[in-house]
Amino acid sequence: MREIRIASKIISTLTRDRMQYPGRLLVDAFAMIARCGILLLLYSRVFQLNGGTIGGITFNVAAWSMFFYFSFSVFRLRDISKAIMQDVRSGNVETLFNKPISYLLYRVWWQIGMGLFSFVAITIVGVVVLVLIVGLPTTMTTTIFILTIIPVFLGATMLSLAIYSIIGLLAFWIEEITPIFWIVDKAVMMLGGSFLPFALFPDFMKKLTVYSPFGASQFMTHAVYDSWAEQWVFMLGAQAVWTIALSLLAWTMFMKARQKVSVNGG
C-alpha cells in the first residue's frame, strides 16, 4: 500500500511537471516524426515496388509493428541506466540511500513518471494518425489482440526496466557504462524491429529475437502479425520468465552495490 502511494505520488508529480513544461513532449513528438515517419515513408515505397506484400506481410502490418516500437521508445525507460550512472558518479546516490524507500524502486517509478505523459500522448495521437493513413490490419481487430496488447506492453515495460537497471547498476563497479549501454540498446533496437520489421528477419535473427531478453522486451511489435494468435502464450510467458530472472539479478546486484558504495567526499 505504501509503495503504491509513493509510486503514484512520483508518477503524478512528474506527469504534472511534464504537462507544465511541454517542451519535452514537442521534442519527443518531433523525434517520433523524424525517425518513425521517415522510415514508414521509405517502407511504403518499398512495399509499393514489391506489389504490396513482402515476406507475407502487408505495409500496414509492418507500419503498426514499427509504430509500436517507436511509441514505446518515447517512454524512455532505457534512461534509467543513465540516471543510475549519474547518481553513482555524482555521489547523489547518498541523498536517496538514507530515505525510507528502496533506491531501485524509486528510480523505476521515477523513470515511468518521466516518460508516461509523452508515451500516452504520442501513442494516442500516433494511433489516430496511423488509423487514418494506413488503416487497421485485421489482426488488430481480433479478441486476442485486444486482450493481449496491454499485457504485452506492461511486460515490455517491466522487462525493459529490469534490463536497463542492470546496465545502470554496473556503474557501481565500472562507473562508465556507456559502451555496455550502447551495445545493449542497439541489440534492443535491432531485435525490436526498429530498422526492419521482425517478419522480414532472417531465421537466425528470428530465433535470437524470440529467445533473448532484448527481443522479448519488444514483443508488442509482434502483436500485429498473424502468428501472434499461436505465439502470444509463449511470448508473454517468455517475457514473464525473463522479467523475473532479470529482476532478481538486478536486486542481487543492488544489494551487493549497496555494500560497495563509496561516495565522493566520503
Add this chain to the structure above:
Amino acid sequence: MSETKALKIHNLSKIFSFSVKDQRAGWMRNLLKPHTKAVKAVDDISFSVEHGEKIAFIGPNGAGKSTTIKMLTGILFPTSGSISVLGLDPTKDRKRLAYQIGTVFGQRSQLLPNLPLTDSLEFFGTMYDMPGKEIQKRMAELTHLFEMDSFIDQPVRKLSLGQRMRAEVAASLMHKPKIIFLDEPTIGLDVVAKKSLRDLLLKINRDEKTTIFLTSHDVGDIETLCDRTIIINHGVLIKDLPTQELSKTFAYEKYIDLIPEDRFSAFPELSAGMRYALKNEDKVTVMVDMTKMSLQEAMQKLLNIFRVEDIDAYNMDLETIIRHIYERDPDRQ
C-alpha cells in the same frame, strides 16, 4: 524515550579499497589481477551523543567526517565496529532508522529541481508515510517557521542558495526527525543567510528537541550552534569536549597587538616565553606563553622595546585554536 543515547559509536572503522594501475605491469595483468590500495578513512573511533545535544563534528578536509556521517545514516557500511543510532543499527535497520533521522548534505540537493518547493515537501511527506492532512499541516508549520512563503511556489532551481538551503533543511524536517545530520549546511552562504539558518536550527533544537549533528568548516556554526565539539583528523578522534572548553585549550597562549606611534623599524629578539606572530611596520603581534611569564611582565618588556600608540591583549580566536589543534595532531607533522 526508551534509548539512553541518541548515538553510540564503538571502535568504528572504515577502510576504502580501490584498484590502482601498476605502471610496470601490462594491461592484461592490470585487468585480471589489479593492484589494490586500502585507505583507512575512519580509524577506531568511539563516542556517544545524548538526546537533544548539538554536536559539531569537525576536522580538516579528508579527516573522515563525511564518511562517519554516512555510516551513521546507513549510506556506507563500516568495516568494523558498532553503531547505534536511536537504538538501531544503520546497517541492519536502515529503513526504520530513516524514519527517525533527517539529513542535509550542503553540496547536494535532495529537492526536485524543476518543480515548485511544495511538490518536494509533499513528496517527502509521502515518502515518510505521513497522512495527507499531516503533510499539509507540517508544510504550513515549516513554511511559517522558515519564512518560505515568498518562494514556496517557485521551482527549486530558481531559488537563491540561501533560500534553497532553508528549503533543504525544511524538507529534511518534514517527518519530525529525532536527529538531524548536517554536512556543511552553510557552505557558500552569505553572512545573513548563515545567521538565519543557524537561528532556525537552534529553534528546532529548542522547540522540537531535535539532536543536531553537524560538520562544518565554519567556526561561526560551531560557536553559535554547538555545545560540544568532536575533532577528528586522519580518521582518528583527537578531541571531544564542550565547545566552551575548546577556547581554553590554548588558554596559556595570549596575544598582544602593538600599534606603533609612527612605524616599527626594528624587531629585536624577544625573551623566552614570547615570540612574534606578526612583524609589520604598522602592527606587531606577539604570542605570550603564560606558563613562562605573566601577561603584565610580557607587556612591560614589550613597552621597553617598542614605542606604541595602542596595545591590546586577547585570547586566541576559535578559528586559530582549531587550526592549531589540526596542526599539532602528530599524524599531520
